Amino acid sequence: MALRFISTLLLVNPTRHPRAVRRLQKQLKDVEGIDLVLTDSREDFLAQVQGFLASSYRYLLVYGGDGTAHDAINGLFGTDSTGRQSSGSTEAGKKGVGFLRGGTGNGIQDSYSVPYRLKQQLQAYSDSVCHDLTLAVDLLEVTDGERLRYGQLLGVGVDAKILKRRDELATVVRRGRTHVRSGFRYYLSSSFRFFLGSRFFDRQEFQLTFRNGRYAFRGPRVNAQFPFTTLDLVRAPLMVEIGTRPYYGKLFRVCPDVVCNDGYCDVYVFDFKNRRDLVGNILYLWNGRHSRINRLRARSNRPVIERYQVDNLDIAARNAFHYHIDGELIDLNTPDADGLFRLKVRMLAQGIRFIVPREFYNIYHPFDPPVETDHEFFTRN
Secondary structure, three states: OOOOOEEEEEOOOOOOHHHHHHHHHHHHHOOOOOOEEEEHHHHHHHHHHHHHHHHHOOEEEEEHHHHHHHHHHHHOOOOOOOOEOOOOOOOHHHHHEEEEOOOOOHHHHHOOOOOHHHHHHHHHHHHHHHOOOOEEEEEEEEOOOOEEEOOOOOEHHHHHHHHHHHHHEEEEEEEOEEOOOHHHHHOOOOHHHHOOOOHOOOOOOOOEEEEEEEEEEEEOOOOEEEEEEEEEEEOOOOEEEOOOOOEOOOOOEEOOOOOOOOEEEEEEOOOOOOHHHHHHHHHHOOOOOOHHHHHHHHHHOOOOOOEEOOEEEEEEEEOOOEEEOEEEEEEEEEEOOOEEEEEEEEEEEEEEEEEEEEEHHHOOOOOOOOOOOHHHHHHHH
């Protein structure tokens, strides 16, 4: 089946390998309804996203990884490269955006069932664009007092520390310019160094304030929910992960119970006390089988993985800390008026429209009339 698009702009990550770009260009040769733009810098990429908002294009496709997806989402909301709000846009909720696999982690692509092979990805998005298969999904709006960012996954604790170490290992200087090399090997290396070193036992204490939500326990036999208006906790966990999508990257199902458009952000508090507990449960953790971990740990009267669903929350600490949004590492080193280093997170319910494959779209529209197939569409047109 020949590819066909409608009113679509495709932006390519400036760091994509030339061979991958040539493969994409070959696939799209003589394809109607889509314009391919190769960006030459992050600033150029963000400028192209802003141009898309003001254009007549209806759909934006992005070829890159989680970092590029993060930049695209923030560009759609008028957030510049420094994280400052420049010009908010109501168009972000009207136009559709989709993401081709072009990075190391591809967590956002895994979360929305994007196929693996490039040819199948383009076929899926061709089908979705021609039939307007878009879904309004939730976003996190995050501010640390100076910067405003949008994303679907936020973490503090060990994952941010690993990202910090990864960037240190992957950073090189070429021709007077600093570059961070991509590749899963740097993340893997930094993970091993952290878990085998003494820093594994360094825990930072956080004050967690949850609002308008519930504690949601999912066990092997019993599920339970406890609603609250406000809940204040003090924790020193291994990590805290907040998401509106399930996958971190490499199919790490860090937020397994997320529903992408239910108006809640899921908060997971992980508290592995020692290396043995973590290593012994690593496969369950990777595959999101938290109830299995909770059952095993409960037998020894140890803490469980806690899950909350909230409308908004604050994360505060007495000392500066790192956090990530969609895998992009950010330093929080400016205290608020109370002398605390604070993150404020709120839900932007169904704030952006994602172009999704037909299989994913059908899951969220089980009772709608069936959408015509590509064969029916192209025959009719």
